[in-house]
Amino acid sequence: MPDVRLASSQGKWILLTTVLGSSMALLDSTVVNVALPTIGRDLGANLAALQWTVNAYLVTLAGLILLGGSLGDRYGRRKIFVLGVVWFAAASLMCGLAPTAEVLIAARALQGIGGALLTPGSLSLIQASFHPDDRGRAVGLWSGFGGIGAAVGPFLGGWLVDGPGWRWVFLLNVPLALLCAPIAVRHVPESADGRAHGRFDVLGAALGALALALLTYALIEARSGSVAVILTAVAGVAAAVAFVYVEKHRADPMMPPDIFASRQFTAVNLVTLCVYAAFGGFFFLSALQLQVVAGYSALRAGTALLPTTALMLLLSARSGELGERIGPRIPLTVGPLLCAGGMLLMLRVGPHAGYVVDVLPAVLVLGLGMVCLVAPLTATVLASVDTTRAGLASGVNNAAARAAGLFAVAALPLLAGMGPEAYRSAAAFDAAFRRAMPLCAGILVVGAVIAFTTVRRPAPDCRRPQCRTHGCVTSPPVEPGRTRPKASGL
Structure with missing residues (x-):
């Protein structure tokens, strides 16, 4: 049985290294959008190259995250976590030194592989290391610090872009990894799942x-x-x-089809697809709109979106408690509708938009919508399957969210009529943005309708702190545990 106590020096080192590791992935998911206009100008890239800068990472991350979790179960969670940290840092170094957009895109794909190895292992290490009496508090601290990192990400990204330069958005991961990996090797006990066997x-x-x-x-x-x-x-x-x-x-x-036999699980994943597709498209285009059209600096654009994550950190616990009392159906219906309203309010953001009058109302309404739905969505996913499959269910849900964001970033500019050079023209981009936001809002309305008509059974009490203190706007949290069913054969 795990016996590390949180108050011990080893416990503090374990918490530090897992926070550092997860922060690398969280920062990367929130800071890159802010840097896109500057990357495009510096590397002479068109809109398609900017889309691939985001999506090359998501392709490999979404495609391999379930495999990454099962590798940790089989070969050792610390070993795979450290491999992911080192891999992620090496790919980040390639991103920071990339001389062309093509090299940057290739490095981003490699970075996604590191993320797939790193992301499932961070929380699993806490669950596998700490004494049961301290585990809940350790997970809560891990999730809270990670949420703070996600909130600081856009601000930090904007500061780096306007200061040392966009390459430091990626190079920042290197010193984090140089600190994280040695601590993990020295202080984190190795753990594996003895039941994990068979072929991958x-x-x-x-x-x-x-x-x-x-x-x-x-x-x-x-x-x-x-x-x-x-x-x-x-x-x-x-x-x-x-x-x-x-x-x-x-x-x-890797993804057994019988897990979708649960109608609740299938329904909530359909809601997830709608919600995170809209989020992916919104955060990709809004960072460009604020800089290209409204004339904001990268720092100001990054700071403008901070209230969404701040609201999630402050109010997610209350949202989770409300979801437990009234069931998930209402929060999963009202939340997407509020988010849709926030995205429609972004239509007020045009040339010379004021922050308090034009941007802040949209961001606040969007943040309140995210508060309503994220914690109940995560709790419902975990409650819709047997507890032995919670890790698998969470991994599938996380992969679905990332795939939804991937397709939104790919398809939304096409549907909105953005040309290859649209982001170089304020007028052209503004016109396309005004076509794109109603599309995002429409996807959210579809998600609300699905939730209202299909989500019925109330979710039982979810005591998992990561459900309540989750601050990442690009994907739901990954629940540790077995990420695939017990295999048979060799």
Whole structure:
């Protein structure tokens, strides 16, 4: 049984290294959007390259995050966590030194692999190391510090872009890793799941990532209407079908189809797809709108979005308690509708927009909507399956959220009619932004309708602190534990 106490020096070192590790991934998910206009100008990149700067990371992260969790179960959570930290830092160094947009995109894809190894392991190390009496408080501190990191991310990213330069958005991960990895090796006890055996679903992971990459490419390049784009789209659909087939017929699938036998789990994941697609599109385009159209600096643009995360950190616990009393149906209906209202209020943000009058009302309404839905959504996902499959359910939900954001960043500029050079023209981008925000709001309304019509069974009490003190706006938290079913065979 884990026996490290939180008050001990070892306990404090474990908490520090897990916070540092998770902060690397959280910072990366919140600071890059703020840097996009400067990256585009510096590297001479068009809008498609900026989309790939975000999506190359999401393709590999979403496609491999379930595999990353099962690797930790099998080979040791500390070992895979440290590997992820080192890999993430090396890829971040490549991003920071990238001479061209193409090199940056390739490095971002590698960074996503590191994130897939790192992200599931951070919370798992806490669960596997601390004495049961201290585990809840340790998880709460980990989640709270991580939420603070997520809140500071846009501000820090803007400061770096306006100061030392956008490359430091990525280079910052290197000293964090140099501090994090040695502490983990020295102070974190190794742990693994003795029940984990059998073969890994490498084929399923590869097909899933390939499908995401091909479909994303087809969406981003669809403006050209070339034969290559059509063939890529067909190949992407074929890879997705092959992924479903492999998962259905393997003895040890990465994403076992029978987990969707729970109607509640399926319904909540459909809500997740709608919600995080809208969030992904909103945060990608809003960071550009504030800088390209409203004339904000990178620092001011990053700071402008801080209230969303701050509200989540301050009020998520109350939202979770309300969800336990009244059930998840109302919060998961009202939350997306409030978020939709916040995105429509962003239509007030145009040239020379004032922060207090134009930006802040939209951000506050959006933040309140996120407060309403994020904690109940996470609790409902975990409550909709057997407790032995909580890690798998959470991993699937996290991957679904990231895939939704990936497709939104790929498809929304296309649907809004943004040309390759749209972000270089304030008038052109503003016009497209005004077409995009109603689309995001519409997706959220669809999510609210799904929640209202399908989410019925109240979620039982969820005592997990990560449900209540979660501050990342790009994905739900990952629950530690087994991220795949017990495998059979060798």
